[in-house]
Amino acid sequence: xxxxxxxxxxxxxxxxxxxxxxxxxxxxxxxxxxxxxxxxxxxxxxxxxxxxxxxxxxxxxxxxxxxxxxxxxxxxxxxxxxxxxxxxxxxxxxxxxxxxxxxxxxxxxxxxxxxxxxxxxxxxxxxxxxxxxxxxxxxxxxxxxxxxxxxxxxxxxxxxxxxxxxxxxxxxxxxxxxxxxxxxxxxxxxxxxxxxxxxxxxxxxxxxxxxxxxxxxxxxxxxxxxxxxxxxxxxxxxxxxxxxxxxxxxxxxxxxxxxxxxxxxxxxxxxxxxxxxxxxxxxxxxxxxxxxxxxxxxxxxxxxxxxxxxxxxxxxxxxxxxxxxxxxxxxxxxxxxxxxxxxxxxxxxxxxxxxxxxxxxxxxxxxxxxxxxxxxxxxxxxxxxxxxxxxxxxxxxxxxxxxxxxxxxxxxx
Ligand SMILES: Cc1cc2nc3c(=O)[nH]c(=O)nc-3n(C[C@H](O)[C@H](O)[C@H](O)COP(=O)(O)O)c2cc1C
Numbered sequence: 166x167x168x169x170x171x172x173x174x175x176x177x178x179x180x181x182x183x184x185x186x187x188x189x190x191x192x193x194x195x196x197x198x199x200x201x202x203x204x205x206x207x208x209x210x211x212x213x214x215x216x217x218x219x220x221x222x223x224x225x226x227x228x229x230x231x232x233x234x235x236x237x238x239x240x241x242x243x244x245x246x247x248x249x250x251x252x253x254x255x256x257x258x259x260x261x262x263x264x265x266x267x268x269x270x271x272x273x274x275x276x277x278x279x280x281x282x283x284x285x286x287x288x289x290x291x292x293x294x295x296x297x298x299x300x301x302x303x304x305x306x307x308x309x310x311x312x313x314x315x316x317x318x319x320x321x322x323x324x325x326x327x328x329x330x331x332x333x334x335x336x337x338x339x340x341x342x343x344x345x346x347x348x349x350x351x352x353x354x355x356x357x358x359x360x361x362x363x364x365x366x367x368x369x370x371x372x373x374x375x376x377x378x379x380x381x382x383x384x385x386x387x388x389x390x391x392x393x394x395x396x397x398x399x400x401x402x403x404x405x406x407x408x409x410x411x412x413x414x415x416x417x418x419x420x421x422x423x424x425x426x427x428x429x430x431x432x433x434x435x436x437x438x439x440x441x442x443x444x445x446x447x448x449x450x451x452x453x454x455x456x457x458x459x460x461x462x463x464x465x466x467x468x469x470x471x472x473x474x475x476x477x478x479x480x481x482x483x484x485x486x487x488x489x490x491x492x493x494x495x496x497x498x499x500x501x502x503x504x505x506x507x508x509x510x511x512x513x514x515x516x517x518x519x520x521x522x523x524x525x526x527x528x529x530x531x532x533x534x535x536x537x538x539x540x541x542x543x544x545x546x547x548x549x550x551x552x553x554x555x556x557x558x559x560x561x562x563x564x565x566x567x568x569x570x571x572x573x574x575x576x577x578x
Contacts (some may be wrong), residue, residue, distance in 0.1 A: 170510065171383075175303070175370070195415065211276070221327060221538040224545045230327035231537030235319055238563025244273070247533050248509060260291045261472070261529055262318060268473030272507030275481030279516050280575040283516065284562035286558030293565045294551065298501065298524060299405045299443045299464065301378070304349025305551050306566045307514055308339050310505055311382040311447070313355030321536055338371050340535030342379040344543020348551070352531070352543070353407075358415065358423050365394060369401040380430035382407045385425045388435060395440050404442060405464065411471050412446025433461035445503065448475075450485050452492030458500065459493060472506045472528050483517065484505035490521030511553025517562065518569040 201265040206560035221227045244250035251270035260269050294305040315322035326332040338354045345352030354368045372379040381398045383391055385408050395479050396487040398406045413427040428436070437444050443464030447457050447546075450470055458466050468486050470479040478495035486504055493500055508514060509530060516523050527550070534542035558566075 171577060178533075179502050195439050208562035220541045221545075222394060224534075224542070224549060227327075227534055227538035227545060229537065230542075231533040234321045234324050234326060234332060234532075234536050247530060249273075249381070250530075259326070262532070264473035265475075265477040268470055268476060268479040269480075271479065271481040272470070272473050275483035276507050276509070276513045276516060279483070280375050281515075281559055281561050281573055282575050284573070285560065289559055289562050289564045292555055292563060293567075294554060294558075296524065296567050298351075301351065302349075303351065303483065304553065305401075305524075305547070305555070306382070306524035307508075307547065307550055308350055308503075308524060309345050309352040309525045309531040310526045311340070311353040311355045311407065312532045313338070314357055317357075319532070321469070321535065326539075327537060328539070330471050333368065335368065335371060336539070337535050338368055340539040340543050341531060342371050342375055342536065344531070344542035344547065346375050346378050347540060347544045348547035350405075350547065351378060351380050354384055355382050356421075358383045358412070358425055360393075361422065362390075362393060362397070362532040366397050369397055372403055373401040377402045377404050379403060380406065382409060385406070385413050385428055386478050387408045387424050387426070387459075388432060390424075391436060395436070399441055406440070406442060406444060407445040407447040407467060408436065409471065411450075411469070418559065430457050430461045433458065433463060436479050437462040437464075443501075445501070449489065450479060450482065452482050452488050455489045455493050455502075456496060457501075459496055459498040463500060465503060467503040467505055467526060468522065469505045470524070483520065486517065486520045486522060490557040493511075494521075511550045512557045514550065515557045516574065519571055519574050520533075521571075523567075 193513065197235065221230060225246065231247070241246065243253040250273045251260040251264060251266055253260060259264055274275040296303050296306055315332065321332050322334065324332050341352040342354060356365055360511050369381060371446060372381050373577055381401065381403045383398065383406060385396045386394070391408065395406065412425050416426045419425060433446065445460045445465035445467060446463045447467035448469050448471060449458060449466040450468065455466055461566050468482055468489050470476065470482045473479065482504065483506070493502060498533055502522055503524055503526060504517045505526035505528060508525045508527045515526050530546055531543055538545065563569050563573060
């Protein structure tokens with residue numbers, strides 16, 4: 166099914182007012198305290214933040230809530246709670262919230278194919294998961310993915326959320342950003358192709374609240390529009406920003422005000438020059454293009470195929486990661502290399518780090534967590550992934566996320 170048809174169907178679905186997902190009827194409970202990891206950097210001042218009225222009890226409840234509100238193949242549990250492997254009963258070409266079937270499956274399978282050399286003869290008991298990214302201290306090498314679009318991506322806009330209030334885009338973003346903040350890491354506010362600057366500015370008010378501890382992404386619009394949005398992102402205090410240049414697929418049918426386009430080295434360089442904060446190019450899938458980003462002066466890249474959402478037959482992002490890392494490092498560049506697409510648990514995080522990523526972004530799991538449990542849900546998901554990461558590090562004998570040896574990955578003799 167084409168994206169356009171899918172989106173039309175989702176809009177119809179919404180306009181028919183289909184199924185106001187029942188409020189989960191969750192009783193007010195106190196949740197476990199914040200993630201047992203380092204808190205945000207000490208230079209962060211106190212922040213007035215209020216959570217949802219009713220907090221979910223646990224991650225299971227969060228995922229169940231998300232399923233009620235989404236009510237599409239997006240919430241399929243085929244490969245475990247909240248996990249889609251692209252082979253579910255939806256029978257569509259768009260598994261897992263819009264992944265192109267083959268690309269999506271490639272991402273999932275690449276992680277499944279990789280294994281660790283288990284190692285228990287060492288003295289690594291309390292591995293260090295902290296790191297610094299563009300001067301920001303993080304409790305773990307995990308950030309939320311850049312996700313948005315309650316209406317056209319999730320079929321959730323206007324539905325009743327688990328806490329009995331209406332689900333809105335700003336509530337979704339708040340859940341992502343606040344949950345990541347509470348876990349000592351970073352979450353993203355997304356830019357939608359159809360979002361006018363006023364809508365974008367409104368979204369950035371959430372980023373601003375978190376004083377340098379929340380990020381923003383910009384679509385690959387015309388240069389003029391990008392510059393206008395960079396001004397807004399900087400005013401909101403984001404420590405760095407990304408442009409998902411892999412969203413350029415709609416260039417050929419761009420409409421005024423909704424123009425996205427590929428960016429050549431010259432245009433990337435103009436963006437680098439204009440911005441006063443580090444610019445990360447998101448959606449890099451070949452060593453050649455990674456080197457072009459080095460040439461343009463990008464501060465970082467995200468090796469990503471957009472979670473398999475933008476092109477129908479891409480190799481797994483994980484499979485292209487080692488080649489990209491090698492090319493960049495061989496060139497003498499220390500450009501930051503981030504990764505996303507297919508990361509589902511702490512073990513997957515360690516696999517990506519072993520292949521050379523410095524940190525990962527995780528899309529769909531945090532998206533579900535925010536829909537089903539707001540900031541608390543997102544924080545719970547971070548806590549779960551952090552626990553998995555730590556125990557996998559112990560069992561692989563890795564002491565520090567900043568120095569993950571490649572040879573923890575099993576290779577057949
Ligand atoms: C519903 C949805 C919406 C997304 N919207 C954006 C977006 O606006 N900008 C962007 O850079 N990436 C967007 N992405 C892609 C994610 O940032 C990320 O690359 C992808 O989800 C990673 O794959 P994962 O979900 O397997 O972790 C979106 C992904 C999903 C699932």
